[in-house]
Amino acid sequence: MKKLTRPLLFVLACLVWACSSTKSLKPGQILYTGAEVKINPDSSGKIDNEKQIKNDLEAKTRPRPNSSILGIKFKLGLYNLAGEPKKPKGFRNWLRRKGEAPVLLNDVKLKYNNDVLTSYLISEGYLQANVTGDTVVKEKKGKAIYTAVTGQRYKINKVTFPPDTGILTKNINANKDKTLLKVGDFYDIDTYKNERIRIDNDLKEIGYFYFSPDYLIIQVDSTIGKNLVNIRVKVKDIAPDAALKPYTIKNINIYPNYTLRRDSALRRLKPQVYNDFNIYDNRNTFKPKLFDRLVFFQKGEPYNRKDHNQSLNRMVNVGAFQDVRAEFLPVDSFRNNQLDLNIYLTPLKKNSLTFSVTGTSKSNNFVGSEVKVTQTTRNLFRNAEQLDISVSGGFETQTKGTALGKNSLSFTAEGKLTFPRLIVPFYKPNSTNAFIPKTITSLSYQMLNRGSEYTLHAVKGEYGYNFKENQYKEHNFNPISISYVSTGFPDSLTKKTLFEQNPLLRSTLENQFIIGSNYNFTYTNQMEDSRRNNTYFYGALETGGNVWGLFTSKNNEGKRTIFNIPLTQFIRAEADLRDYYKITKNLIWANRLNLGYGFAYGNSTSLPFVRQFFAGGSNDVRAFPARTLGPGTYKVPDDAIFADQGGDIKLMLNSELRFKIVSIFYGALFVDAGNIWLRKEDLGEPGKPETARLGSGFKLKNAFNELAVGTGAGLRVDASIFVVRLDVAFPVRKPYLPEGQRWVFNDIDFGNKDWRRQNLIFNIGIGYPF
Template identity: 85%
Template sequence: MRQLTRPFLFLLACLVWASCSSTKSLKPGQILYTGAEVKINPDSSGKIDDEKQVKSDLESKTRPRPNKSILGIKYKLGIYNLAGEPKKPKGFKNWLRKQGEPPVLLSEVKLKYNNDVLTSYLLSEGYLQAEVTGDTVVKDKKGKAIYTAVTGDRYKINKINFPPDTGVLTKIINANKDKTLLKTGDFYDLDVYKNERIRIDNDLKEQGYFYFSPDYLIMQVDSTIGKNLVNISVKIKDIAPDAGLKPYTIKNINIYPNYSLRRDSLLRNLKPLQYNDFNIYDDKNTFKPRLFDRLVFFQKGEPYNRRDHNQSLNRMVNIGAFQDVRAEFLPDSSKNAELDLNIYLTPLKKNSLTFSVTGTSKSNNFVGSEVKLTQTTRNLFRGAEQLDVSVSGGFETQTSGTSLGKNSLSLTAEGKLTFPRFIVPFYKPNSTNAFIPKTIASLSYQMLNRGSEYTLNAFKAEFGYNFKENIYKEHNFNPISVSYISTSFPDVDTQERLYAENPLLRTTLENQFIIGSNYNFTYTNQMENSRRNNMYFYGGLETGGNVWGAFVPKNEVGKRTLFNVPLSQFIRTELDFRDYYKINRNLIWANRLNLGYGYAYGNSTSLPFVRQFFAGGSNDIRAFAARTLGPGTYKVPDDAIFSDQGGDIKLMLNSELRFKIVSILYGALFVDAGNIWLRKEDLGVPGTTNLGRPGSGFKLSNALNELAVGTGAGVRVDATIFVIRLDVAFPVRKPYLPDGQRWVLDQVAFGNKDWRKQNLIFNIGIGYPF
């Protein structure tokens, strides 16, 4: 460690020295620019509202920006100076110099330009008498710019006047003036005026005014009425063209479903297929005509409106069948205020092969990291249907000094057929939002191998619906989901030992059918990269053997079975909330809360193994080996052949600080807490070797006291298309220890070989844990 520390400290000292001596490399007459300072009304006792924020805004608008610094150390400039003037066009010095930045000089500061920019900003904020003057101060080859802003009073809106009702256009403006963004008593704000013009333009676009523009509106400001008040008059410019002042209707709707520039002339000369209001130019009959009823919202003879325009474009993009979508509106040659709509669609390739690397957090027994190969066939039945056939393999590995560390391997094969519409018997639902509803039928096989313990095989068939309310909210509803789970063991001796060790496994690992329904809802705004705070929420509800179970006959002992395999009956719900807070561009604080509850009834005494909750693992509570934590205060024996411990109830909290180290290498510091429980404690069977699992039952009053806590650090290679991570964690709270002794932070001893062997857990995974 000391050998690594000394070079690092030496390099840091060099950077600090190079930064502090930054002016020594300047040529005669050059002055290093250190930044700008803004003084607001320095000769007046009066202060403006939000002075600190206004000062910060003004300083951020000055140019140029000084050299970057951290804690006053201009590290980029230090690297530049440390490299010196390279003697060769290539080499280490040349590379090092490019990592830095040259000195920003005071001579680059344009005072008059900055004066005008700052004055303009204050005027736009309502300080209509503002004036800014700038000067420079130099000391020891360093100089800064000082700007003095005299703001005057900030003006407010006294009255808003809309144009008189002289025609259809002005009537529309007046009919919607109650939605105005201009409010009496508000401060003068230029941005609000710009947004008001856009609002009026949107209202007119909905009424057919295709060629209208916000630039055709003017906000006249009268600041002469006194008392720091202004009157606002909204007017239409005299220079607005006639085309912008009249509404347009749709005449012809021409669709080119298989368009390319190479075939442009050929397609235009084809005789179109007449279907409803559409003229379809497609000599290859690429798509069924009725598909466009769900994609194009315009009708012949109706006024143009922006809502139909945007929804049509969104649907054509979101259906996933086209690589290029373009809508063209052309005025009709007869000058009758009519528009011809030409829609050019370039289909995606019919077949494609994709490779993906993903990481997911799953509370069931299947591994959450996988490599996936998918064959996609598009437009299968000429209705923009899509068939995806995929094969994937995943792994989860942990190492520790005990026998509890286990490796998991999963293999999955899936076929999924997606129809871009609702398929509902005896009913034709009509969806009119921007997103295409989907009907999905899928068939899959999953295999999970847990080494020397067992191999679990799951076959699943599902039919359901996916639809989005908007870009944030998504619903998935599967009215019918059928699963068959089969478990095999390395040998009969292993199986009998497992059942003798824990008779409950006989019911959880036995072959079984799950016939039920499930629904889940997802909300996320993670696509909004400009937001400082992003959220993700998932809520799911699953039932097994309820409605569909009524059609399954009972056997001679009253159990519902299908092909002599028991039918599972249960209700299961899960909630997952995540929050991602961007402290700065390279530092993110991520948090997760995961709750789960399951209830078995009727035909079942426990949840199916693949529907139980588990704790521990690379995507969970990383300081504990996969699926070995809990339930409750129970600890699985070190020599147990079967270590997987499932539960009916789960509570998990994760907090992770993610930061960039260099290039695609990222780091993380994290804390995980949580546990699983059984609804009722496993008491075992009196008079037998089955002693049950003491402390496994859930009691709300004891839940917090029975949480496991672990912490650690990790590195991630984030190459955008894939993420590989290595985490190392150790427990600081062990719920299976006696009450009062569960916090073990005082026992942490990194220098102790035995402690490291017993407590350090290494996790290798694909993707982020959440």
């Protein structure tokens, strides 16, 4: 605790300075605290969406006041704490740079803001709007108050399109029923801009390559009275001739092995003619049929933007090129209506080698590292295939607790071959999606050595498909997934002891085949930073032994086997829903709901160990050591040598408030709740009640009463390319305690060494927990 004292005192000092931020102001200086907008204060009538417009107006005022976290101007506090540095370098200079100078009332330009706010109201249809600003000072703080008198909002009375005097105007009028300009709608400048873009998009789909929204003007007549306007859409007289006619594709020239150094030499080559393509590549880098799936244009067809975008997206997403460029050139200097398409493709290096070292520290008191080497070979069969071969090894060791000195070693080898197309027997799919579908085959081996406990060997092979509907939705389907899992023990005594402590291990750690299929679906809009609310959803369904079980015979024990090895039979489903709400730019409220359900049948009484659900650890309920929580109200004995508590059912709830502190340092306050359960109560071995795990079975009516709850705080170092996370958490609800005693708020005692040792859990991780 002494080590924590100085940082805490430093933070408290900063907060004190932040709260008294006006003390460092010079005589006559006034700290600017922000702007307030009053809309029609002298009128009893309210405008539509008044609250939203008020917020928009206040957001457009400049300058912005000093930033704050939960009402505290933390950066201003750092700036004041640093004071005036006496040296050009040093800690005070660094602290002052990380802080924020006070924003003064003298920096506010009222006339500029008046004009900006008035212009915004006019763009929203309040054509008679007027904004005036003034300042209010109290002691050493001041704010700006803007009064907006809006007047009535104007509506559209009539919309007129250009008369049908030629091919261009005929094409514009052909889609005027799709117009965004509707009679009766409010005047809105953004709608007018979008209408020009809509017309341009329609024209781009029928060959008008050189047209632009800037060649359209939308004229507004607001003099007709009754707060109405007439709208007229018109093609500008200054629009060039090239923009007024459609173009068709004449030649499609592809340079698949292009570099600037080889530019002139490539152009002198005699092309290989394949379908509609002229391919300039004397090295035969790629098979010509690859471009059937990448280029959507055909000779003689009109240019259209859809084919343009889909072709570029596919060439980028195929993963074979480091640079992609499409060039459209007019034939005979605009004298005719034809374009030549030149496609320049620079391949990625054939082979690459990556090496990575990662460090981990987990909440089950294990610390360790992993080394991984990956060899990538691209364009393996000249069809943009990619082969990835990786080898990794790592270790974990117990640093404290009852199992001090126990080591865990892991080794993984994997080969993955990706084909940029769907390979389906007896069927040739013809996908026109902008995202290229992929067929993926993989083979992997993993060894996990738990020291004196057991050694797990797993061989897995998969064949499946990856395809994206659009930028939001992605599907992965593996119709064939085969795993063989075998377990070795140091000696028979260790094996017997483990199984006596947890009889369920007998079925989860025995040698077994897992043959089945799996499918998962991902939806996310997290790439849209402009959204205030972002969503992520992951759903997965896996089956094992369902079909193969029909073709296998039973052994003497009544189990279906392959090569005398039991076949695992189960169905497993999981869903993970996350929501990220931006309260402010630097304050995000993140929430997660994670559900899992597994049903074992036939040969199996429970899910195989490698498919079970686990709770506790750095990514779910952080106040409990990894894999020690549950199942249900069962508690692992303190002297147990095996603490991997798996389950068939999982319920997890997480809520985290994330905020920026300074620079790349972010903080978090979080609450986690969850648990796992067995589908049926574990009654232990017959005649041995001490081996039972009472309370481990799932009952819907008891589920919420059996949740573990923990809370804590965290620090993140977010450098964009990586995130290092430190969380400290402690339990506030322990499901294994008797009913009525599970909430433990009264036991919390940070000053008690024994309480801290038993309850504080530190988690170090890479990346965010969810």
